[in-house]
Amino acid sequence: MDVLMELFKYFYVDELFCLFNDVIHQFPLLLKKGNLQLHVRHIDAYFRKHILPNIEINNVISIRIKNMYHMAPVNLGQFNQVHLLILQNVTALNWPSDFPTNLKSLAIYARSKDREAVFKQALSLDNIERLEFNSPFLHFHDCHDILTKPSTIKHLMFNSQRCFIDYQFLLNNMPHLETLRSTNTYYPHRFNTNLGTFTCLRTIDLICKHVDIDAMISFLTNIASNSLRRCRLINISSSLSTHIAIVLIS
Template sequence: MTEYRNISNILCTDILLELFQYFYVDELFNAFNDTIHYFPLLLKNGNVQLHVRHVDSHFRKHIMPNIERNNVISVRIQNMYQMAPVNLGEFNQVHFLVLHNVTELNWPDNFPKDLKYLTIYVRSKDRHKIFKKALILDNIKRLEFNSTFLHFHDCNETLVKPSTIKHLVFNSQRCFINYEFLLNNMPDLQSLKSSNTYYPHRTKTNLGIFNRLYTIDLDCKHIDIDVMILFIIDVSRYSLRQCRLINVNNSLSSYIADVLIS
């Protein structure tokens, strides 16, 4: 902290404004609010892009009233159960949002209207409901969905509106992908990535075709790579450009498929 205060005494305003962009907003207020005269005004006048990592009572009472909400471009909430009553919809310029420990009970009522990148860490028991809630958010381009166990039911279900998500990432200790559900609800899907994907080739045939799916990257368990390649080419034959499949149970090169399709 002492180092920050010494720096503020010797560096010009332009350099400080540049440095401010590399710290979280709570770090900035802890380091500079008592040492730089009219520090909140400096942030506002300099249009400093702000990153928030704690949406707690301290942020709501002491930081939020002193910042320009439209200058906040990213928010990370480490525990949704500890989040203060803050309307995320007020941060209209937030493009990147990370939510940890998400359940159906603490799912936010409002989201930034310009949100593009959403990362969620979900309790397994709420995975299906939260996944559907995330899919119907407006304007989301990339969704990273994290949970200990990912296995979605109601594969024939069609959501109230098609998802805008183009890039989908599943991170789990045990993941089962339901391609039928993705086909029904994600018409603009361009890339699919998953870890610990179990039996990815066991699915129905004649599901339909992904028209915009360019990239598939799957770390798999219990996979017949030849069968899986045939399946993937079948469901994305008009769009697929790159396919990467790895059988994590075997390190031999024969169990790694890296397919480039021109």
């Protein structure tokens, strides 16, 4: 039995039902054991009807929803032990009404046209420490908006085919930011030089295009002068040429 319980850790819960429900006698009882960690990758009609009633909700530690438009009407807030939530095909219209209370890491794949609205909604969540934000095009324009309450996010990652970072918006709304990472960051040296200073930002890791390395290093070290410990810039200027600047600050 211990071997089975160890094996279960490597499958999503819907896979477990498909593989073992008709093979192991009273299989759902095994899924209610207190020390079994479960991973969910679909919250659809089948999950709601056949799986959810047969599992211990507090055993679920991660949820992945591949298409928010196909999500069944299930309250995510009931999954109190979920620490990782991945949402794909997210728009302002299908944003969940409830989230797990103890959620720490959130990964979002947002439609480009809804990127700003979805990003602001993600920042408004309580207790989130890590946010990975994915969208084909990330351009937040010049935004001086101040949200209702500061974000709790400490680690922020942007993944996009083309990303423009608004440092002023981050300064206004993410006082606890410790790590900033981004891929395909365009024109990161076009910035307002009259910005404030991050007080907790320790690590910056940007893959850039069309960047003036010297100007960018100067800018980044200034906006995080009191806290920055590691800064890595990779400048992709062409398909054949890549320049890497790594700044370690003691």
